[in-house]
Amino acid sequence: MRRGGLLGAWLVLLVVAAAALAPRVAHAQANFDRPGADYLRLPVDSNDPADCALMCERDRRCRSWTFSYPQVPEDGAFCWLKSGVPQRSPSNCCVSGVRGAGVIEPRNGSVEASIDRFGGDFRSFEMKANEGDDACKAACEQDNKCRAWTYARPGLVGRNARCFLKNQVKPPRRKPGFVSGVVR
Template identity: 25%
Template structure:
């Protein structure tokens, strides 16, 4: 660990002044001990810098009474402790924490909201596909839904995600068009609500079956160059209860199905099927999440 010269006198000065205050004492009493600033690099008097995991960086600062704040670079694993913090600036690969609010900068992410104020929450659903709104059309290769949720949380334009466990693909989204139930799929969304009203319920309009056919009950074949086009063809037909879209052949085919007795059959060929549904779905859990208004 490397300490910068002349830091001892500054520790004494800060202690004598009772810390650097940017607001009334009454407002600070309710603040957490360390105020969190994601995607932020600090400016000020650096007292020490060293390579440690991010959690160690925060713990060491918390244990040192003279530490006014810290920042941590996820790209270099470099932790910097500050004897005084003068400013903050947005930096994607950094996270920071301070004992006092940074004057003239955005609010910390972990401030407790006023009792009746709307704040951000996160809801996660098992067996749910949120269709549309993809930021990356082909998705991102990932191994589990937790990684997908983290990718969405790091991107402030992301308001929802769907993780396809069969293909190990993560689709982060600015929003979504409609909801489908689907086995092996996990989705999540960020939403604003008052703490006492932080509830969300989705309505699944379709049951989605990946790598599956709906054998029999053929209503007819219609042209469709995408799953979305095939779905819209069925949606606009009162007799259609579901469809199978075939994409392994040279020309894509859309087979409409009639009735409600439609049951999937797994296949190794490039097919995806869906049937009309009308089912309310509640989340696995809802939890508060840091501010996403910036």
């Protein structure tokens, strides 16, 4: 009886140790840059960070990557492939990751990253340089006609960011560089 209990304890210990030593899945980090170690800059016509992650996967030299959203429509988006894994630093310009990470968009319930709710617009306006999707959401919350909103990053529908207020809740559709939400 004592031998069975000891064997069970060893099995539990082995399972706990295996779980602790198992590799953790790394995910790309939205709103982070990894400056340095660049060896190649490629255009990304789709404006999709997942395409940049795929470019890194297909290049043996690549160890990490940074996707840069367009700053103006004429520039387009770019993918920076890196020969190392530089420290990450907060920046709204980019999405960064390490090889094998893929792209996981942040989800917090009320904000839908990489989602456009196309149509139903009753008002749109250009955002100021220091305003982000929080300001667009706040504008919707303050307008009783507004039921949903969509924020477009700078360079996607014009030189500056743009906020679209909607009097109808339209179905979500994936569109990198856009952020949406439903208020009412």
